[in-house]
Amino acid sequence: xHPTDPQVTAEFTTEPFHGExxxxxxxxxxxxxxRAAGLEPDFGPLGTSVSGPRGSVLPALSAVVDAALEAGAxxxxxxxxxxxx
Numbered sequence: 001x002h003p004t005d006p007q008v009t010a011e012f013t014t015e016p017f018h019g020e021x022x023x024x025x026x027x028x029x030x031x032x033x034x035r036a037a038g039l040e041p042d043f044g045p046l047g048t049s050v051s052g053p054r055g056s057v058l059p060a061l062s063a064v065v066d067a068a069l070e071a072g073a074x075x076x077x078x079x080x081x082x083x084x085x
Contacts, residue, residue, distance in 0.1 A: 005053040005054050005055045006053075006054050006082050006083065006084075007051060007052065007053060007054070007082075007083040007084070008051065008052070008053075008054045008057050008058070008080055008081065008082055008083060009049060009050070009051040009080070009081050009083055010049065010050050010051075010057055010061055010078065010079070010080045010081075011047055011048070011049040011078070011079045011081075012030070012047060012048055012049075012061075012064070012076060012077060012078040012079070013046065013047040013048075013076070013077045014026045014027050014030055014068045014073040014075070014076050015073060015074055015075040015076075015077075016073075016074055016075075023043075023045070024071075024072070025071040025072055026067075026068040026069075026071040026072045026073035027043075027048070027068070028071070029067040029068055029070070029071035030048060030064045030067055030068045030071075030073075030076075031043045031048055032067070033060065033063045033064045033066075033067045034048070034050050034060055034064060036063075037056065037059070037060035037063065038056065039052050039056060039057065039060055051083065054082075057080075058080075061078065061080075064076075065078075
């Protein structure tokens with residue numbers, strides 16, 4: 001991590017929602033891509049969030065989008081915030 005690499009938080013949802021029970025495959029695939037990138041997401045029933053250095057989080061998000069779409073997501077809503085802004 002470069003000392004000037006700002007911390008960011010990304011929050012996203014993948015759809016379609018499946019209600020209660022096991023999370024849909026597209027949500028699990030997205031979570032697993034973040035873990036594979038060395039990040040630890042906060043995985044919940046209505047979305048996922050992850051924080052870390054911009055240089056780590058942003059490339060991982062590209063893999064998340066690809067994995068979620070491959071696993072059946074129809075829509076991905078993403079918000080990225082620079083921490084402290």
